[in-house]
Amino acid sequence: MEPRGGGGGRWSVLAAVCLAALALPWSFVGGAVATPAVGRELGGSPQALGWVTSAFMLSFGSCLMAAGALADQFGRKRLFGIGIALFGLVSLAICLAPDIWWLNALRAAQGLAAAAAMAGGSAALAQEYEGEARGRAFSLLGTTFGLGLAFGPLLSGYLIQCLSWRAIFACGAAMGLLALLLGLPRMHESRDPNAAGLDWPGACSFTAMLALFTTALLQGPQLGWHSLLVRMLLLGSLALLLAFVWIERRVARPMLDLSLFRYPRFVGVQCLPIATSYCYVALLVLLPLRFIGIEGVGEVGAGLWMLALSAPMLVVPSLAVSLTRWRSAGFISAMGLLLAAIGLLGLSQARAGSPAMLLALLLIGCGSGLPWGLMDGLSVSVVPKERAGMASGIFSTTRVAGEGIALAMAGALMALFTGKGLADAGLRTSAAVVQRLASGNLTQAHALLPMVNPARLAETYGLAFQQLLYLLIALTLLSAGMVLVFLRSETESRV
Known part of the structure; x- marks a missing residue:
């Protein structure tokens, strides 16, 4: 090289x-x-x-x-x-x-x-x-x-x-x-001579919108979704989103060129990082909490189990690029999401620590790795060359911001399903118990609810986790369908 x-x-x-x-x-x-x-x-x-x-x-x-x-x-x-x-x-x-x-x-x-x-x-x-x-x-x-x-x-x-x-x-x-x-010491300095500065109003409104929305998702389970503060946070994030769109449509050099969303294939590419946020990235956070706090395997044991999920990322993305010699990148990405959905289904039915769980984690990692290896190249190949820089920036922001929102939403849904499970079991609990159990802290949840057998609390957590996985499966399959629809015109391009 x-x-x-x-x-x-x-x-x-x-x-x-x-x-x-x-x-x-x-x-x-x-x-x-x-x-x-x-x-x-x-x-x-x-x-x-x-x-x-x-x-x-x-x-x-x-x-x-x-x-x-x-x-x-x-x-x-x-x-x-x-x-x-x-x-x-x-x-x-x-x-x-x-x-x-x-x-x-x-x-x-x-x-x-x-x-x-x-x-x-x-x-x-x-x-x-x-x-x-x-x-x-x-x-x-x-x-x-x-x-x-x-x-x-x-x-x-x-x-x-x-x-x-x-x-x-x-x-x-x-x-x-x-x-x-x-x-x-060895890096050369370089600049864009045509750079016109930062779109400060757009950057500030975008950052504030994400901050308010994420805060609302994290506070909702504790304060209740009908609380005044949570409603104000959600309304504030919506107002800032509208303000951001208004700003970006009027500034000379926008941080985010909304006209790129006129390209159907560009919209399809944005589905890929959102899908992997829910079928892969969210599990990078949720599974260690489960393994350590519910299953009690310890940090090293959790790391070993997580290796089954993340190790495929070392080889599968490169394999995905090789596969584009025979099939389109959009088709391969959609099939990868389908494989990840099958893995999520297997995980929802697998017993903790079983070979079935190991296989499910490998399937999720392999399935997620196929679009993971292709979506960066797709993000710039589905728009005219002169728009590639902006397209890459939008894609990177969609990817990382989507991951942050996915994590907050997954946590909120776990709290919702856990609270419902405790209520269905006839247990009158506080928001503190629900939150600690939903976040995988079985020890503290039992300390707040000592009359309930820890095994029963763990079972409630398991059912809530299963319900969350069902929802993640639906989102992954929906994303796979959208990728096939929006990237269906991709017949000749290869990454």
């Missing part, structure tokens, strides 16, 4: 950006695995603990597109350096967090830094390589990202068992520092 213009120094740039791409998904899945341990040490309500993951995803997803615009204007190297340095410092600060509120605030700052590092690093890497070498560099970048997802839960489990949950973020700080030392 020869870099543009030669020079071994650009290998350092590639290594630095890949190291950042390894640290970012590890921060996401590591936070999910660490949540039970964080709760044991720092305490906090289920809503507060839910923000351990949601705060990172929300700030990362809502700021990713804005970070790309800032990189074009102020310099890709500069933004990467600022982002990765801030990521390392914030990760170090998380190790010293005295309570859950400080930790969540720092997780939001960590997501902001991750957006800057990813946007600046990816753009800088595109400037260092060209032609086929650029494709191989970005393929390696994607593989590294998959490594973080695949082995992050297992490594996080070992760190928690041997040291502490704080060690996860200490490793993130060390990886950020190493990426900074490797990449910054």
